[in-house]
Amino acid sequence: MTTPILSVRDVRKSYGRGSNRFDALKGVSLDIREGESVAIIGKSGSGKSTLMHVLALLDTPTDGVVELAGEDTGTLRGARLNRTRNTTFGFVFQQFFLTPNASVLENVILPLKIAGVGRRDRRRRGLAVLEQLELADKARSTAVNLSGGQKQRSVIARALVNDPRIIFADEPTGNLDTATGAVVEDLLFGLHREQGITLIVVTHDEELAARCDRRIHIRDGRIVDDEAVAA
Amino acid sequence: MRALDLVGSAIGNTFRSKTRTILTILAIFVGAFTLTITNGLGTGINRYIDDTVAAIGAEDVMTVTKVAENATDAGDGPREYDPDAVAGAPVPGPPGSTSIVAPIGGSQLDELAAVDGVERVQPVKSIDADYIVAGDGTRYVIDVGAFVNGMRLQLAAGEQPDAAASAHQVVIPDSYLDALGFDSADAAIGETVAIAVTAGDGTQHELEAEVIGVSEASLGTTDSVVPNDAFTDALFTAQSTGLDPADQDSFTQATVWYDPAATPEAVTALQDRLTDAGYDSTTVEEQLGSFKAVIDGIVLVLNAFAVIALLAASFGIVNTLLMSVQERTREIGLMKAMGMGSGRVFGLFSLEAVFIGFLGSAIGAAVGIVVGTAVSSALSGALLSNLPGLTLIAFDPLSIAAIILVVMGVAFLAGTLPAARAARQDPVESLRYE
Numbered sequence: 001m002t003t004p005i006l007s008v009r010d011v012r013k014s015y016g017r018g019s020n021r022f023d024a025l026k027g028v029s030l031d032i033r034e035g036e037s038v039a040i041i042g043k044s045g046s047g048k049s050t051l052m053h054v055l056a057l058l059d060t061p062t063d064g065v066v067e068l069a070g071e072d073t074g075t076l077r078g079a080r081l082n083r084t085r086n087t088t089f090g091f092v093f094q095q096f097f098l099t100p101n102a103s104v105l106e107n108v109i110l111p112l113k114i115a116g117v118g119r120r121d122r123r124r125r126g127l128a129v130l131e132q133l134e135l136a137d138k139a140r141s142t143a144v145n146l147s148g149g150q151k152q153r154s155v156i157a158r159a160l161v162n163d164p165r166i167i168f169a170d171e172p173t174g175n176l177d178t179a180t181g182a183v184v185e186d187l188l189f190g191l192h193r194e195q196g197i198t199l200i201v202v203t204h205d206e207e208l209a210a211r212c213d214r215r216i217h218i219r220d221g222r223i224v225d226d227e228a229v230a231a
Numbered sequence: 232m233r234a235l236d237l238v239g240s241a242i243g244n245t246f247r248s249k250t251r252t253i254l255t256i257l258a259i260f261v262g263a264f265t266l267t268i269t270n271g272l273g274t275g276i277n278r279y280i281d282d283t284v285a286a287i288g289a290e291d292v293m294t295v296t297k298v299a300e301n302a303t304d305a306g307d308g309p310r311e312y313d314p315d316a317v318a319g320a321p322v323p324g325p326p327g328s329t330s331i332v333a334p335i336g337g338s339q340l341d342e343l344a345a346v347d348g349v350e351r352v353q354p355v356k357s358i359d360a361d362y363i364v365a366g367d368g369t370r371y372v373i374d375v376g377a378f379v380n381g382m383r384l385q386l387a388a389g390e391q392p393d394a395a396a397s398a399h400q401v402v403i404p405d406s407y408l409d410a411l412g413f414d415s416a417d418a419a420i421g422e423t424v425a426i427a428v429t430a431g432d433g434t435q436h437e438l439e440a441e442v443i444g445v446s447e448a449s450l451g452t453t454d455s456v457v458p459n460d461a462f463t464d465a466l467f468t469a470q471s472t473g474l475d476p477a478d479q480d481s482f483t484q485a486t487v488w489y490d491p492a493a494t495p496e497a498v499t500a501l502q503d504r505l506t507d508a509g510y511d512s513t514t515v516e517e518q519l520g521s522f523k524a525v526i527d528g529i530v531l532v533l534n535a536f537a538v539i540a541l542l543a544a545s546f547g548i549v550n551t552l553l554m555s556v557q558e559r560t561r562e563i564g565l566m567k568a569m570g571m572g573s574g575r576v577f578g579l580f581s582l583e584a585v586f587i588g589f590l591g592s593a594i595g596a597a598v599g600i601v602v603g604t605a606v607s608s609a610l611s612g613a614l615l616s617n618l619p620g621l622t623l624i625a626f627d628p629l630s631i632a633a634i635i636l637v638v639m640g641v642a643f644l645a646g647t648l649p650a651a652r653a654a655r656q657d658p659v660e661s662l663r664y665e
Contacts, residue, residue, distance in 0.1 A: 053659050058568055079572060086570025093662065097565045101247060113240070114571045116233045 090159030259591025267599030389444030432473025564661025584646020
C-alpha cells in the first residue's frame, strides 16, 4: 500500500488554559490516501473545522503528528510552510471570500500571484481554468455582479488554478440553493474523478456526505464513526 | 508574491475605498503644500542673498583694516587720541559711528602679503567723486563703488566691468538712467559719461568712461557707479595729484585674496593670523551671514508648522489603514491561507501607506510650485518691485524631491502599525464565520 497523502496520529488541539481550557480535538488519528474523497461530518462545535484547519496546515496541533506525503509537517516553518500550502492545497469556503470589486480573473489568479508566477503565465492559466468551469465569458466581470452559483464556481476555479493535490471544501454548498448546490457538487466530484484530486469536504449535509468515498463522523473532538462506502 | 505584483496590488488597493483615500490624501496634501511653499520661500530668499553677496564682493576676498596701535576693545575705558588715525568706513550703528583704523601703507601691504594663506593683496582706492554727467547734461552727485575681481553685479543690461581691460569702463546704477538722459538700460550701453574728482591741490578733473553695464539696486548695494580697475586707477591718480607722496600711499582698507577652495576653518585660521599681525578682517560671508541666519530661522519655524500639519495627516493614514485592515480581515486571512507570508502582508499594507503619502506629497508639491510661482511673480511686480532680482518663492528640484521622500517616509512609519496588525493576523481566526 502506498504512503497516505495525509496521515494524522493522535492529534490534540486545545484552546485557552486553566479553567478556560477547551479541547477541540481529543486524540484524532486517520489516514487519507491520494485520490480519496472524504467527508468530515459533525455538528457545529464538534471540532470538524479545527480538524480541517489542522489537516490544511493552517493550525498547528497542540500535540500529535500530521504527515503530508510521509513528511512530518511539524518541521515546516515560515516560507516553506507557505509554499507547501500554496502548491498543495486549494480552498473552497462557504462564504466565497472573493474580492468584490476585482474582476473574476483577478480573483482566480490570486494563488498564482502569491506564488510569484509571471503576469502572462497567470493570465493563461487563469483563463484556462475559467474555460474549464464555463466561466470564460465572466472573466472580466467584477465578482460582486455574479450569481451565487457563479461565485462558487469562481471560488472552485481559484482553488484549482494552482493544480493542487488536495482541495479542502468547507460547506461548499451551504450558501446555495438546492439546484445550484447540486451543480457545484457535480463539479467538485467530477474534478475528483477525472483529475484524481483528493477531496476533503467538511459538512453537516448528509446528502453531500453520501456522495463521498468515505465519511468521518466527529463528535466532541473524537472520531465516532469512520465508514467507507464500498465502491 | 513578486515585488512588482506587490506594488501593483498595493496601488490597486489604495483606490478600493475612494472617499476615504482621497480624504487622507487631502490631509497629506495640506502638509506637503505648506512644506513646499515655506521651503520655496527659504530657497528664494537665500538665493537672492547669495546673488547679493556676489554683488557686494567676491567669495575669496576679505577686507582688511589695520587696527590703530592704541585702539582698545570697547569697554576698556577711554582711548587716547591718535592724530595719525584715519576715520574709516562707516560702521553699522548710529549716524557718525566710525571705526578708528590706522593707515595702511606700502610696508603694511608687504606685511599682509607675507601672512600665510594670503594669495594677493591690493589697497582699496577709495574715490570721492564730485559729480557724474552725460554729455552736456545736468551734473549729479554720485558715490563711487569698488569692484573686486570675482564680484558679480546684478545687471539690468550690459556686462560686468572688465578688470583686465585698459579702456575706461563704468557701470552706472539704473536709478540714474532718467537723470542722465538715457531712455532705457540698453540705450545707455556704449554711451560715454564723465566723472569728476577734486585733487589734493583743489583742481577739479573730469574723466570720461564708456558705460559698459547698468546695475540694478539690490539689498546690499547702494546707488553708486562702479568703475573698472583701469578707470579706478585713473580717478585715484587724478584725485591724488598735489598730495605729498607719504599721504598718497596711505589707504584705509586693503583687499586680501585667499584660496577660493579654502574651508571655513582655514578662513577662520587666516583671520586669526591677520588679527595676530594687528589687522581686522571681514569676509563677505560675515557681512551677510547674520542676515542669512535670521532667514533660515524664520524658514525653520514655518517648516515646523508644516511638519505639525504632516504629523496630523499621518494619524489620518494610521486611521485609514486600520479601517482598511479591519474591513479586509477575511481577505488577509485568505491570502495567508493560500501561502502569503506575513512579511508580504506587511509589505502590502505599508506600500499602500507609502503610495498614499506619495500621492499626497506629489500633488501638494506640484500645486505648491504652481501657486508659489504665481504668488511670487504677482508680488515681484507689485509689493516687491523695488527689490529687482528677488524671486520670493523659488524651487529647488532637490529639496522638492527631499520633501516628497520625507513625506513618503512619514507615511511608511504611520503605516507600520496597521501593517503589523495585518501581518500578525491568524488565518484561522480571520476565516472563522460560525
